[in-house]
Structure formats: structure tokens, C-alpha cells
Amino acid sequence: MLSRRLKNDGVSILRLNELQIEIKKQIDNKVEIGNYHFEYISCPICNSNDKDLIGEKDRYGLFFSTNLCQKCGLVYTSPRMIQESYNSFYNLEYRKLYGGSEEVSPTFFQFQKKFGKRIYTFLSNHNLLSKTPINVLEVGCGAGGILDHFRDEGHFVKGIDLGEKYINYGISKYNLDLEVGSLKDITLEVKPDLIIYSHVLEHILDLNYELSLLKKHIKPETIVYIEVPGIKEIHKNYNYDILKYFQNAHTFHFTLNSLTNLFNKHGFELIYGNQFVMSAFKFKGDLDRIPISDYGDVKTYMSSLESKRKLNEIYLFLSKKNKLILFKILHFTGTYNFVKKLYNRY
Ligand SMILES: [Zn+2]
Missing domain, CATH: 3.40.50.150 (Vaccinia Virus protein VP39)
Structure with a gap:
């Protein structure tokens, strides 16, 4: 798995409103009691079954198993809901969960x-x-x-x-x-x-x-x-x-x-x-x-996202003044280009 934070722990990384929480529970329940059925698939491009597990949940904390095909590099979900379950999900839950309106505006x-x-x-x-x-x-x-x-x-x-x-x-x-x-x-x-x-x-x-x-x-x-x-x-x-x-x-x-x-x-x-x-x-x-x-390319990119995400969070947390000080230190010590290269490599 890419990172421990992608484990299937049911936790949403988005702040959900009351309706979204209720809908998420409804979906979780349907998955648990077997109302929503899942199927395993192989890679639709190269037919291989050799894959690396990337993560087990999505942004709402729903079970979502994503894999990277070792042969061609396609990222795909498996197991995934079957068409019939997806149809029901689109009809009953999709718009409410994704924060969209039922009505077209x-x-x-x-x-x-x-x-x-x-x-x-x-x-x-x-x-x-x-x-x-x-x-x-x-x-x-x-x-x-x-x-x-x-x-x-x-x-x-x-x-x-x-x-x-x-x-x-x-x-x-x-x-x-x-x-x-x-x-x-x-x-x-x-x-x-x-x-x-x-x-x-x-x-x-x-x-x-x-x-x-x-x-x-x-x-x-x-x-x-x-x-x-x-x-x-x-x-x-x-x-x-x-x-x-x-x-x-x-x-x-x-x-x-x-x-x-x-x-x-x-x-x-x-x-x-x-x-x-x-x-x-x-x-x-x-x-x-x-x-x-x-x-290889996709794997390196996805792995680098995790480390960069943490650095990015720290950077966004800094005030404007502190960002300026950081840039000045990097330039003054001649390490700006080195840090930039390092950052782009990982
Ligand atoms: Zn493939």
C-alpha cells in the first residue's frame, strides 16, 4: 500500500455535512450486509492480474480498492461494485454524497x-x-x-x-x-x-x-x-x-x-x-x-506525492513573512537550487 493513511479505516478526509454522513452510513451498511455486490477484474488493457495495492479507501472513507497494474501501469479499482450496484448507487446516493444537488440548476x-x-x-x-x-x-x-x-x-x-x-x-x-x-x-x-x-x-x-x-x-x-x-x-x-x-x-x-x-x-x-x-x-x-x-513512472510519482504532500502542508502553514524568510535562507546559503532539485526528484 502507498501509505498507511490509505487503509480501509472508514474515516473520511473531507468534512462531511449531516446528509453526507447519513448517506455514507447507508452505503457502508449496504456493503456490509451484501446489498452492494463486488467483482474482481483483471487489467482491461493487458489482461494481467499482477498488481500492487495502492489504497483501500476513497476520500469519503468508503471501501475503494485501487491497484497499479505491474505490466502496463494502469491504475484501476478491483474489487469494485458490479454494474447493478453502481446503478442503484447513482440513483440513490451519488449526488447526495458528492455534495451535488438533486435538481439541475x-x-x-x-x-x-x-x-x-x-x-x-x-x-x-x-x-x-x-x-x-x-x-x-x-x-x-x-x-x-x-x-x-x-x-x-x-x-x-x-x-x-x-x-x-x-x-x-x-x-x-x-x-x-x-x-x-x-x-x-x-x-x-x-x-x-x-x-x-x-x-x-x-x-x-x-x-x-x-x-x-x-x-x-x-x-x-x-x-x-x-x-x-x-x-x-x-x-x-x-x-x-x-x-x-x-x-x-x-x-x-x-x-x-x-x-x-x-x-x-x-x-x-x-x-x-x-x-x-x-x-x-x-x-x-x-x-x-x-x-x-x-x-515504474506512475509508482515513483504516486510515492513522491505522499512526501511532497507533507512538505506542502508545512509550507502552506507558514505565514507570508516566514515564507519570505525561508526563501532568503535558501538563497543566502546557496541551497535553493539543490532543494528544488531534490523536491522535484522525489
Ligand atoms: Zn495492465
Whole structure:
């Protein structure tokens, strides 16, 4: 295990409100009495069962067993809840536990729309968007805010999601072309030029099935945009704290490398991507490529997070004046570059 603080002790590292405490108890109870069922999986990229245990709980203190594949470096949850249990969790507990509202709000829609602008800029900056109108499909579109931005830019949009309330909101308030369902349920009149998955893939249990479905809905020019929370930016986005990053709704935890390995397996080539992760892929046919392992790299990064987290906490605790004194001491003694190098190494 990465650190003793990741043991399954039931303790949440977030301060939960009364509703969240009640919901957490409800989930813990369902797990204990066997209402929520779990399954063991092997690595969906390389099929290996050889893995290092990373942690046993998530940020809410729920049982959450994460592993690092020794062969290809994918971080994945196993055992994990089966689909039926996840469906019940999403229906009854997900929004309440994650502090979200049951109702869709204009604020949520605008929040999604900002994501849309960011994705649009990313694709434009890498010359992946045509100036002429294109067909955009979003899988897991929520209320459709991302698509609304693409429509504002003059494109034709369509979205699918399993959340009925969200879909109805997007249709009634913004007149968007949205449908309840997933890739296996839809028939499209035209194959999209762009397919978006934004913070969706890490929730999908059968990735290989999803990608085989995706192949049926594309044409050779289709760009597939994938955004997932990247492990290698935990230091930036989660203040060095891997526990803040772990949440029981996520069953896969990608780096740009592991995401590329998964897409390569299904014949998709990476066009551009970063470790955030924002990425674009295109189907090239059978690539016959062996996954490039980043096992060692991911392990070193995750281990370094723990030591850096403690240092970071001390640093944040210092007053502005003391931070300045610290910098002056380091510069004066000529150790600033040495400490910086040491810090970046671990
Ligand atoms: Zn693997």
C-alpha cells in the first residue's frame, strides 16, 4: 500500500455535512450486509492480474480498492461494485454524497458551458476543428452545456446521457437535441465528425465494450475527444493528496500513457494529449501495438506525492513573512537550487 493513511479505516478526509454522513452510513451498511455486490477484474488493457495495492479507501472513507497494474501501469479499482450496484448507487446516493444537488440548476449548465469553451479552444489550438459546421456527438452530456457552446459556434450537436432529469432540462430550457441512453441504444443518421467524452470514461465499467461500440459510430475522419482526471496532475489539481483524488464512482484512473494504451488496443492513434488529461484520438485500424508500460513512472510519482504532500502542508502553514524568510535562507546559503532539485526528484 502507498501509505498507511490509505487503509480501509472508514474515516473520511473531507468534512462531511449531516446528509453526507447519513448517506455514507447507508452505503457502508449496504456493503456490509451484501446489498452492494463486488467483482474482481483483471487489467482491461493487458489482461494481467499482477498488481500492487495502492489504497483501500476513497476520500469519503468508503471501501475503494485501487491497484497499479505491474505490466502496463494502469491504475484501476478491483474489487469494485458490479454494474447493478453502481446503478442503484447513482440513483440513490451519488449526488447526495458528492455534495451535488438533486435538481439541475442554471449554474450547473453554465459550468458545463465553460467546459465546452475549454474543449473548443483545445481542439481549435490543435487544428482539429473545421470552420465549416460539423456534427458533434457527446456521450454522457449531462444537461448539454458543453454542446451548447459548440452550437453557439455554429455546429450541429447531439447528446446522450443516462440521467433523465439532466436530459429533460437541456431539452426544455435550451432546446438541445438530447436523448436518454448510451452508445448501444442510439442510431445516428450521420456519423459524427467529433465525439466527446468529458469526465465519463473513468465511470464506465466495461471499457473494451465501450470502445468496440465507439468504432461502429465513427468514420475515418472522426476525432474522438477524451477528457479524464489525470493521475499525474494530482499535485496540481488535488494539492498532492491522492486521497482527495480517489472517489468511489471512478473505477479507472488514467495517465495520458495508459489512456493511449487503451485506445491503441482498439486501433485509435493519439493525435495530441496532455497529462490533465485532455486528448484527441483518430481511428487508424489495427495498430498491433504492445502497450508501453509506465508502471515504474506512475509508482515513483504516486510515492513522491505522499512526501511532497507533507512538505506542502508545512509550507502552506507558514505565514507570508516566514515564507519570505525561508526563501532568503535558501538563497543566502546557496541551497535553493539543490532543494528544488531534490523536491522535484522525489
Ligand atoms: Zn495492465
